[in-house]
Amino acid sequence: MSTTTVKKPVRTGKYTWNGAMITRTVASYGVALLMFFPIFFMILTSFKTELQAIAVPSLWIFEPTLENYTEVQERSDYFSFAWNSVVTSVGSTILGLMIATPAAYSMAFNPTKQTKNILMWMLSTKMMPAVGALIPIYLLCQKLGLLDNVFALIIIFTLMNLPIMVWMLYTNFKEIPSEILEASRMDGATLWEEFRYVLLPLAMGGLASTGLLCLVLSWNEAFWVLNLTSANAGTLASLVASYSSPEGLFWSKLSAVSVLAIAPIVIFGWFSQKQLVQGLTFGAVK
Amino acid sequence: MQSSSAGNRFVPRLLLSPAVATLLLWMLVPLGMTLYFSAIRYNLMSPELTGFVGWANYEFFVTNPAFTDAVLNTLVLLGSTVFITVAFGLAIAMLINDPFPGQSFVRILLISPFFVMPTVNALLWKHMMMNPIYGVLAQVWTFFGLEPVNWLQDLPLFSVILMLSWQWMPFACLIFITSLQSMDREQLEASDLDGATYLQKFRYLYLPHMARAITVVIMIEVIFLLSVFAEIFTTTNGGPGTQSTNLAYLIYNEALVNFDVGSASAGAMFAIILANIVAFFLIRIVGKNLD
Numbered sequence: 001m002s003t004t005t006v007k008k009p010v011r012t013g014k015y016t017w018n019g020a021m022i023t024r025t026v027a028s029y030g031v032a033l034l035m036f037f038p039i040f041f042m043i044l045t046s047f048k049t050e051l052q053a054i055a056v057p058s059l060w061i062f063e064p065t066l067e068n069y070t071e072v073q074e075r076s077d078y079f080s081f082a083w084n085s086v087v088t089s090v091g092s093t094i095l096g097l098m099i100a101t102p103a104a105y106s107m108a109f110n111p112t113k114q115t116k117n118i119l120m121w122m123l124s125t126k127m128m129p130a131v132g133a134l135i136p137i138y139l140l141c142q143k144l145g146l147l148d149n150v151f152a153l154i155i156i157f158t159l160m161n162l163p164i165m166v167w168m169l170y171t172n173f174k175e176i177p178s179e180i181l182e183a184s185r186m187d188g189a190t191l192w193e194e195f196r197y198v199l200l201p202l203a204m205g206g207l208a209s210t211g212l213l214c215l216v217l218s219w220n221e222a223f224w225v226l227n228l229t230s231a232n233a234g235t236l237a238s239l240v241a242s243y244s245s246p247e248g249l250f251w252s253k254l255s256a257v258s259v260l261a262i263a264p265i266v267i268f269g270w271f272s273q274k275q276l277v278q279g280l281t282f283g284a285v286k
Numbered sequence: 287m288q289s290s291s292a293g294n295r296f297v298p299r300l301l302l303s304p305a306v307a308t309l310l311l312w313m314l315v316p317l318g319m320t321l322y323f324s325a326i327r328y329n330l331m332s333p334e335l336t337g338f339v340g341w342a343n344y345e346f347f348v349t350n351p352a353f354t355d356a357v358l359n360t361l362v363l364l365g366s367t368v369f370i371t372v373a374f375g376l377a378i379a380m381l382i383n384d385p386f387p388g389q390s391f392v393r394i395l396l397i398s399p400f401f402v403m404p405t406v407n408a409l410l411w412k413h414m415m416m417n418p419i420y421g422v423l424a425q426v427w428t429f430f431g432l433e434p435v436n437w438l439q440d441l442p443l444f445s446v447i448l449m450l451s452w453q454w455m456p457f458a459c460l461i462f463i464t465s466l467q468s469m470d471r472e473q474l475e476a477s478d479l480d481g482a483t484y485l486q487k488f489r490y491l492y493l494p495h496m497a498r499a500i501t502v503v504i505m506i507e508v509i510f511l512l513s514v515f516a517e518i519f520t521t522t523n524g525g526p527g528t529q530s531t532n533l534a535y536l537i538y539n540e541a542l543v544n545f546d547v548g549s550a551s552a553g554a555m556f557a558i559i560l561a562n563i564v565a566f567f568l569i570r571i572v573g574k575n576l577d
Contacts, residue, residue, distance in 0.1 A: 132554030
């Protein structure tokens with residue numbers, strides 16, 4: 001291919017080091033570090049004292065302190081907020097998959113003229129600002145005694161993510177040839193057997209990535225949490241918000257609580273990113 | 287035969303019904319209440335005033351000078367962020383597509399902002415990046431001998447767009463990378479032999495291949511960016527003036543700052559109409575790529 005190259009490229013392992021390759025590598029690292037920089041800076045700030053945090057120029061080398069983290073834990077019980085985050089995101093993911101999977105199955109393998117319209121209608125409900133529904137939902141929760149309640153949050157998160165889940169699962173299921181399902185039906189499999197032994201193994205990737213995305217979205221949801229909960233059902237989003245009120249005076253404490261709030265989901269995201277993206281592009285990659 | 291075909295239709299409908307029913311409830315109950323509130327006098331500050339007012343709330347909301355600004359800001363916010371994330375996402379995906387040492391490490395760094403919760407994103411940028419005195423950007427500007435920018439005061443809408451792009455660009459980028467990995471190698475090699483330029487390859491090979499991935503990204507981003515709230519609420523509070531107020535924030539402002547539920551409900555009805563208009567065009571434009 002590159003017979004016209006004048007300089008002989010250096011080969012180390014599987015990479016061929018020529019000018020283009022070096023430029024490409026350097027540029028890639030540059031972009032990635034730039035994107036990650038704000039998070040890195042926040043982690044750094046969380047280990048500074050409040051005075052060091054607002055030093056100009058910013059300090060890069062300093063003696064790290066853990067006092068912000070201990071103070072956050074003393075002032076507010078981190079683990080009870082974290083537990084609420086786990087319960088609401090996992091709960092809404094499971095409930096969402098239970099409702100979305102049959103719907104997506106029905107749409108993908110028994111499409112009617114209305115299927116596309118139903119799907120688009122579902123997605124359009126997701127485009128409306130949540131704030132439009134806030135007062136009605138608030139009043140309903142008040143009537144039902146569900147304010148500041150974890151169960152109410154699970155239901156709301158589920159409904160919030162349902163359109164995306166149905167759509168993702170639908171596009172995933174559509175890639176599965178329906179002949180396989182028909183064959184199992186011919187062999188007398190019940191609907192449950194067909195789902196459990198034929199569809200599930202084939203759709204595992206799609207289900208996993210749908211669940212992962214739902215988990216991330218629920219973990220990061222702030223609007224309903226801030227408006228419907230206080231001490232009992234508050235998630236990490238409300239913990240962060242409670243540190244933001246004294247207008248940015250305490251950067252390192254704010255950083256520490258932010259790092260604590262995002263660390264679980266970011267690390268989780270690092271491990272599952274391939275799975276997450278693969279499910280989203282299932283139909284796109286052919 | 288008759289019964290079996292009826293059964294064929296019944297079971298799929300039964301499976302579909304929980305999702306449709308719950309979403310219908312989720313939509314119709316608030317919608318019904320919102321419709322009702324939008325036609326009555328309902329101000330939390332003056333509960334003694336009640337009664338049917340017809341279209342007065344709608345008139346009040348639309349004649350509010352902030353309304354036009356809010357609609358425009360909503361669309362600018364949506365359009366710019368989608369454009370920036372897709373354009374830069376494509377460029378970066380093309381950049382890091384071919385293997386180089388540490389490629390998966392670079393991927394991990396790149397995707398990280400997508401997992402950061404919007405409240406943290408907003409606070410992080412507002413204070414540590416964009417603060418006009420202590421912020422990192424101010425230091426960079428000073429380093430180059432420039433006057434530091436007061437981002438949230440002077441460029442409020444742009445600042446919000448920047449935060450949103452930081453969050454969503456990684457998402458776009460990773461979808462594009464995954465899509466690029468399934469490019470037909472032989473086709474690319476053949477085009478190399480025919481002496482195709484990089485731009486020609488991009489235009490005639492890469493872009494058509496990624497059409498669906500781009501559609502997926504636009505679709506998901508529109509869904510989330512039409513009703514941006516946390517980023518605005520945490521940073522600019524819609525200001526200065528109405529410069530960074532979008533429709534969602536304006537409704538919030540009416541309901542929970544001015545306590546005028548009637549007018550906020552009328553605003554919510556406009557937001558629903560806007561969402562449906564956007565959904566309509568979205569389906570026309572990108573729907574064919576979604577099959």
